[in-house]
Amino acid sequence: MTTKKFASQADLEEKKVSFVKLSDHAYAYTAEGDPNTGIIIGDDAVLVADTQATPAMAQDVIRHIRQVTDKPIKYVVLTHYHAVRVLGASAYKPEQILASQDTYDLIVERGEADKASEIGRFPRLFQNVETVPAGMTWPTMTFTGKMTLWLGSLEVQLLQVGRGHTKGDTVVWLPKERVLLSGDLVEFDATPYAGDAYFRDWPQTLKNLEKLNPLALVPGRGAALLGEDRVAQGLEMTRNFVSDLYASVKAGAEQGRDLKEVYRETYAKMKPKYGNWVIFDHCMPFDVTRAYDEATQYPDPRVWTAERDRQMWETLEG
Ligand SMILES: [Zn+2]
Numbered sequence: 099m100t101t102k103k104f105a106s107q108a109d110l111e112e113k114k115v116s117f118v119k120l121s122d123h124a125y126a127y128t129a130e131g132d133p134n135t136g137i138i139i140g141d142d143a144v145l146v147a148d149t150q151a152t153p154a155m156a157q158d159v160i161r162h163i164r165q166v167t168d169k170p171i172k173y174v175v176l177t178h179y180h181a182v183r184v185l186g187a188s189a190y191k192p193e194q195i196l197a198s199q200d201t202y203d204l205i206v207e208r209g210e211a212d213k214a215s216e217i218g219r220f221p222r223l224f225q226n227v228e229t230v231p232a233g234m235t236w237p238t239m240t241f242t243g244k245m246t247l248w249l250g251s252l253e254v255q256l257l258q259v260g261r262g263h264t265k266g267d268t269v270v271w272l273p274k275e276r277v278l279l280s281g282d283l284v285e286f287d288a289t290p291y292a293g294d295a296y297f298r299d300w301p302q303t304l305k306n307l308e309k310l311n312p313l314a315l316v317p318g319r320g321a322a323l324l325g326e327d328r329v330a331q332g333l334e335m336t337r338n339f340v341s342d343l344y345a346s347v348k349a350g351a352e353q354g355r356d357l358k359e360v361y362r363e364t365y366a367k368m369k370p371k372y373g374n375w376v377i378f379d380h381c382m383p384f385d386v387t388r389a390y391d392e393a394t395q396y397p398d399p400r401v402w403t404a405e406r407d408r409q410m411w412e413t414l415e416g
Contacts, residue, residue: 102379102415104407104411104415105218105407105411106219106221106222106377107221109220109222110221110222113130113131113132114129115128115129115162117162117165118324119166120275120277120316120324121313121314123139123140123252123272123275123277124138124139124272124277124279125139125162126316126322128316128321128322131287131377132319133151133182133318133319134148134316134317134318134319134322135147135148136279136316137159137163138270139163139167139249140169140250140251140252140254141249141252142169142249142250143169143171143172143173143249144169144171144172144173145171145172145174145175145247145249145254146163146171146173146175146190147174147175147177147281147316148175148176148184148279148281149174149176149186149189149235150182150183150186151182151183151185151220151223151224152185152225152230153185153186153188153229153231154186154229155223155226156187156189156190157189160189160190171190171191171192172194173193173194173195173196174190174194174196175195175256175270176197176237176268177267177268177279177280177282177283177318178266178282179197179201179204179212179266180264180282181212181213181215181217182220182223184235185213185230186230187235188230189229194238194239195237196241196245196247196256197240197268198241198242198256198266198267199240200242200258200264200265201237201240201268202236202237202266203265203266204265204266205234205235205236205237208402209234210234211401211403211404212401214403214404215402215406215407218404218407241256242258243257243258252272253272254270254271255270255272256268256269257270257271259303259306259307260299260303260306261296261300261303262283262303263281263282263283263290263292263295263300263318264399265294265398267282268281269281271310275313275314276311277315277316278310278314278316279316280307280315280316281318282317282318282319283300283304283336284307284315284333284336285317285318285319285320285332285335286317286319286321286331286332286335286336287320287374287375287376288375289339289372289377289378289380289382290336290381290385291377292340292343292384292385293384293399294402295340295385295388297344297389297392297393298344298392300337300340301340304333304336304337304340305337307333311326312326315329315332315333317336320332339368342367342368342371343368344389344392344393346360346363347360347386347389347390347393348389350390351390351393351394357390357413358413360386360390361382361386361414364382364386364389368382383410383411383414383415384402
């Protein structure tokens with residue numbers, strides 16, 4: 099029997115970057131299922147949502163931005179605290195780094211542990227890890243619920259519409275153009291990572307996003323979604339994954355099965371429908387472990403450390 103390589107350590111193939119214009123003021127930087135960056139260009143400034151894993155990788159985003167505008171990149175938004183999203187921030191030299199207060203609190207509580215854990219999980223994304231400054235990427239401005247930025251005459255809303263992928267999830271919303279940057283609350287042809295998730299909240303949070311009625315959506319991973327039908331598809335596929343996985347794990351836990359049994363059953367049930375999505379084998383052990391925790395005795399996600407990652411993997415995949 100062959101054992102699976104830990105997390106994404108076997109994933110070494112470079113991805114092709116796309117830089118797509120979504121509306122008069124919004125662009126998507128995507129890379130075949132690698133973490134995306136959303137870009138908003140206002141009258142006097144540029145806003146970047148999610149930074150890439152390292153400053154070296156962020157330089158490629160900046161290169162693409164400079165092909166369409168020379169306005170200063172003043173704002174970086176962190177949709178949540180995960181290292182692959184935030185550790186590239188210094189490359190943009192922003193005036194402000196914006197995040198929800200809940201995201202700030204998670205960085206205080208588990209930022210260091212998450213940084214070490216994620217660097218171990220994704221060697222390809224962190225291949226220039228020496229360009230990451232020591233310590234944490236700290237937001238310089240936080241908000242709760244809603245914050246509005248005016249980039250000249252362009253209104254940009256930062257919204258918390260519920261918990262899902264993490265406790266601090268924030269989306270960026272252009273109300274006039276109806277463009278949504280969702281962070282990892284929505285994925286497309288990519289497996290939702292749910293190791294820090296709130297499974298019972300996530301489906302309703304997606305319904306709240308649906309109510310915004312977006313015309314275009316940049317998911318956390320996967321292609322930008324253009325048009326109401328594609329947006330609806332992305333929201334529905336993400337909701338189905340989260341609901342199917344949690345229903346399976348909850349049923350197993352209620353029958354008194356242990357985590358390893360529940361993992362095997364859930365993996366077998368999910369594989370035919372979702373097994374072709376990128377990072378499926380990476381995410382499933384983390385997702386099932388968190389779902390089992392939530393269905394049993396842990397309302398809040400436990401902190402992942404590099405050591406806990408390995409122990410969990412050994413238990414479920416060893
Ligand atoms: Zn994430």
